[in-house]
Amino acid sequence: MNMSFTYDALPIRVRFGRGTVAEVATEVARLGAQRALVLTTPQQAGEGERIAALLGAVSAGVFPGAVMHTPVEVTEMALAALRESGADCVVSVGGGSTTGLGKALALRTGVKQLVIPTTYAGSEMTPILGETQDGRKTTLRSLNVLPEAVIYDVDLTVGLPAALSATSGVNAIAHAVEALYARDRNPVISLMAEDSIRSLSSALPILVHEPGNMEARGMALYGAWLAGCCLGAVGMALHHKLCHTLGGTFNLPHAETHTIVLSHAVAYNAPAAPEAMAAITRALGAPDAAQGIFDLVRALGAPRALADIGMPADGIERAADLAVESPYWNPRPITREAIRDLIARAHAGERPVAAVPAEEAA
Template identity: 75%
Template sequence: MIQTFTYEALPIRVRFGRGTIAEAGDELSRLGTSRALVLTTPQQLEQGEMVGVLLGQAFVGLFAGAVMHTPVATTEQALIALREAKADCVVAIGGGSTTGLAKALARRTGVAQLVIPTTYAGSEMTPILGETEGARKTTIRSLDVLPETVIYDVDLTLGLPPALSATSGINAIAHAVEALYAEDRNPVISLMAEDGIRMLSAALPVLVSEPSDMEARTKALYGAWLCGCCLGAVGMSLHHKLCHTLGGSFNLPHAETHTVVLPHAVAYNATAAPEAMAAITRAMGTSDAGHGLFDLIKTLDAPQALSQLGMPQDGIKTVAELALENSYWNPRPITRDDILSLLQRAWRGERPQ
């Protein structure tokens, strides 16, 4: 039965297809901008230079210093580059690291953003920014950081290695999973969430064995877009709180951390969110949501233990304490002992309980 709900569509333009990166210049013109600073990670410098060529005279600089978790120090370096180039917009090409940097710059300067994702992170569809300073990661939600335009080009995901396709895809699935039991969930987002899980859970095993399969690449990117919409539209819960805490405190790799934690967070919430669990099992064709996700991750040969990611065992208590501070809403009450148990199983890579 459909209950009373609220749905707000975010003001963002999306272009999806193959070869759509060629339209970057036209999209900047639509925004009324003419001086673009291109953002990348050091590893994606060549892609950034390629975008610069496509932009022609609108290309005024390249900052290739984006890194995980959007450190404030990196943003300050990029601010200098933005001002020296006298840029009136940024073009971010890459995954969550470059998207996060673009958002951080927009928050401080109001600069327009064109984001071109090359992974399945989903951050480009959200008004959410997570920034790290010291060993603390803080998150804000504001339309000030929402990109104006996103170009999805399936061709750009062909270079994603199988391992990164797997973890990036599971990261995207996590957004949809938590949207299904979010406090402010609604029927529209729930439909998108279930379809996003269905698309990605079907595409990822294909991409691990056949990385150049275009049908699977298209399904995966489309699914990632749906999951990103979910992340941008409703609140997240325990899973995202744990991952942000782990990543900010121990500098763990973002997508891999989401991959390890997700089955355990889902199992934790299973009895408190039966409708969400039913949607997940329908989408994946499995009998149990948490175990189905765990088995999918194993099939993808992706990390299943926090210890594999460099998480120290003696940090588990610290994460449990931090997770209880300003904790997100969650369908099942969060207690210190329960979170300790969850984290210990995730650290060892055991089957979720």
């Protein structure tokens, strides 16, 4: 078999298990840090206080102001709190919003990061930061924002509501799916991606009905970790470009946007990525990748229409314009009319369609 690829392993320490959050002070000490500021969203301030108590004398307090899409104005407030606290480390507790804030602080100050995920976002494993300013979301990739350490504690995900478990989990599946047809894909990451999709698609339907099922919780968090590894190691394509555009422009909830768009992006790329589609169908145990994802989302009771999560109908044309303005690399050429139709179907909650535009069929 003729193979040629590049694989860069990211320098990040991972602790995975149950009850591992008890080691938070030890992990901060391993980083050589003296004082740690805990970051959370307003909703998870209580959890942040609990982590601060576990840190003991190392704690520099809690900043509970993280919000979606990492707006720069929130980062400025957190910067002031960081400087005032004298902390040389941040402990980011929560999902992608909190992790993003920690990364934004690391980018500006070089502060060390320990992340304790409570969702399946996966951004804790990546050197990627998305920030929003004046309604536009921009993304950068730099080892300067890669967290030094991550504590995965399955017990901390038990409180994740069934609906959020579903959308956060499909968001993770999206990372794995795009890794399978990324321009810089490699066999190691493809193995992780397929196992991630298999683990999450098996665990999520159980969690919707049994939120306290610890075996399923563990499997979902394991799948999310693998998905984060994929997202951190290889590039992104059409799906992530669309979600960044839609989320940043219309302030849509991140995980729900990914959940709705994924099957449509997969259908769009199916003709150009047969090996990836075969891996997805194997992992899902479904005859078709795009339809299998759509059916999984439906079975989870998750949103299927962008209209239902706040995207206005008159935003479809604008979104299509933005999506083709500076597109990510994609296995299939991106044409405005095809993308406009894709967004319209996702807006209406229709089934994905794998039609090939006339200009490509010719």
